[in-house]
Amino acid sequence: MESVQNIKQRFxxxxxxxxxxxxxxKAIQVAPTDISVLVTGESGVGKENIPRIIHSLxxxxxxxxxxxxxxxxxxxxxxxxxxxxxxxxxTGATSTREGYFEVANGGTIFLDEVGELPLxxxxxxxxxxxxxxxxxxGSSQVQKTDVRIVAxxxxxxxxxxxxxKFREDLYYRLSTVDIALPPLRDREEDxxxxxxxxxxxFAHKYKMPPLKLDENAVQLLQKxxxxxxxxxxxxxxxxxxxxxxxRDISAATLQLYLPPTEGSNLPSVIKSNKSESDFSTxxxxxxxxxxxxxxxxxxxxxxxxxxxxxxxxxxxDINPNLIQKIYGSKEEDSEIEFEEQPVTAVMTxxxxxxxxxxxxxxxxxxxxxxxxxxRLEQKEIEMIKKSLEKNxxxxxxxxxxxxxxxxxxxxxxxxxxx
Ligand SMILES: Nc1ncnc2c1ncn2[C@@H]1O[C@H](COP(=O)(O)OP(=O)(O)OP(=O)(O)O)[C@@H](O)[C@H]1O
Numbered sequence: 001m002e003s004v005q006n007i008k009q010r011f012x013x014x015x016x017x018x019x020x021x022x023x024x025x026k027a028i029q030v031a032p033t034d035i036s037v038l039v040t041g042e043s044g045v046g047k048e049n050i051p052r053i054i055h056s057l058x059x060x061x062x063x064x065x066x067x068x069x070x071x072x073x074x075x076x077x078x079x080x081x082x083x084x085x086x087x088x089x090x091t092g093a094t095s096t097r098e099g100y101f102e103v104a105n106g107g108t109i110f111l112d113e114v115g116e117l118p119l120x121x122x123x124x125x126x127x128x129x130x131x132x133x134x135x136x137x138g139s140s141q142v143q144k145t146d147v148r149i150v151a152x153x154x155x156x157x158x159x160x161x162x163x164x165k166f167r168e169d170l171y172y173r174l175s176t177v178d179i180a181l182p183p184l185r186d187r188e189e190d191x192x193x194x195x196x197x198x199x200x201x202f203a204h205k206y207k208m209p210p211l212k213l214d215e216n217a218v219q220l221l222q223k224x225x226x227x228x229x230x231x232x233x234x235x236x237x238x239x240x241x242x243x244x245x246x247r248d249i250s251a252a253t254l255q256l257y258l259p260p261t262e263g264s265n266l267p268s269v270i271k272s273n274k275s276e277s278d279f280s281t282x283x284x285x286x287x288x289x290x291x292x293x294x295x296x297x298x299x300x301x302x303x304x305x306x307x308x309x310x311x312x313x314x315x316x317d318i319n320p321n322l323i324q325k326i327y328g329s330k331e332e333d334s335e336i337e338f339e340e341q342p343v344t345a346v347m348t349x350x351x352x353x354x355x356x357x358x359x360x361x362x363x364x365x366x367x368x369x370x371x372x373x374x375r376l377e378q379k380e381i382e383m384i385k386k387s388l389e390k391n392x393x394x395x396x397x398x399x400x401x402x403x404x405x406x407x408x409x410x411x412x413x414x415x416x417x418x
Contacts, residue, residue: 002028019186037176038179039150044228051108052065063108064106066103068111070116071112072395080097089139093137101128101134105145105146109149115157122166195237202238209247210247211247214248217249236257240253
């Protein structure tokens with residue numbers, strides 16, 4: 001049997017936490033069987049590694065491995081995606097199509113966010129788990145498949161069962177073995193290890209010297225809540241790697257990249273009555289938004305300084321590129337008037353001499369009022385649209401770029417009707 005250490009090397013899994021090791025050990029143990037496995041853990045803890053390990057150590061390793069994010073597929077098409085459809089089954093079904101369960105015959109299917117499956121799809125899945133039988137959409141001919149199912153969830157499925165959103169019998173079929181991955185905040189010793197690994201990767205990728213955290217920064221890193229777990233840590237490492245020219249990182253610098261969490265002494269950014277899990281994923285986006293604003297603010301500071309130094313009447317005379325960067329494309333014959341141009345969602349500097357006060361307001365803002373929240377939302381929509389365009393509509397690539405899960409992106413697309 002392969003050792004946990006070997007597996008960690010093979011799958012580039014960083015960390016020595018006993019709970020992580022136990023999870024990998026369990027994956028190794030169950031791999032040769034066909035037992036269905038339910039992987040649990042918060043978003044971003046690395047659940048996707050487990051089905052990969054299981055597949056690669058199983059007798060199915062030469063068969064197909066298909067990962068499906070159940071939360072990212074619209075309800076109307078999920079049955080057809082999973083089980084296939086017959087020609088003419090619905091408008092647009094111009095030919096017969098194989099579903100993932102047919103394609104993966106002899107292999108493994110990873111059903112991520114399984115709690116998001118509609119109830120009708122859950123019935124079909126239960127049937128596959130019981131005897132391998134399924135029907136294509138629009139067909140009455142029973143087909144058979146031989147697929148190992150590994151599922152994952154970051155929500156408590158018992159709550160979903162209580163609310164009637166998840167079938168209890170399916171839960172028990174899926175979770176013959178339960179593999180739980182710990183949140184990053186409970187893996188204090190691993191946090192710095194992971195950060196160093198990501199910082200080294202990004203130093204290589206962006207051809208920059210590696211970052212070095214001082215002692216206080218390491219402590220801050222280890223005490224932070226990391227509600228987005230490893231995904232969030234990786235994002236932070238990437239942002240610092242790209243943006244900080246001084247590669248020695250102090251706690252004060254690091255703090256600028258950590259969105260405030262409950263119970264922290266950082267300013268609270270936004271008030272929300274949503275549930276914590278919604279908040280944490282939205283926070284990923286808000287974090288990026290605030291980051292853009294910080295960079296706008298730096299540009300503004302530069303501009304203001306230049307203005308103060310030269311006493312010039314027209315900002316355009318000083319640095320047209322900077323002006324364009326801050327205000328977007330210049331309108332014909334327009335002059336920059338500081339009193340009227342809204343600049344960022346947080347601050348509108350009214351006079352050059354007030355810039356320090358504006359900066360203080362920004363840094364110590366206790367809350368962002370409703371109007372500003374709306375502007376943040378607008379910025380969020382813009383970012384999502386841009387990323388989708390840039391990635392030619394590929395949601396996975398866009399979600400990766402935005403540092404959010406595909407499911408969250410899918411929800412945002414629905415929420416904002418994009
Ligand atoms: N132990 C680890 N070492 C290094 N990188 C890791 C580790 N675990 C996870 N990652 C990285 O963290 C990111 C998030 O992992 P993954 O997508 O598996 O999380 P998840 O738990 O499936 O999240 P979600 O529930 O949102 O789908 C990925 O980029 C993954 O490569």
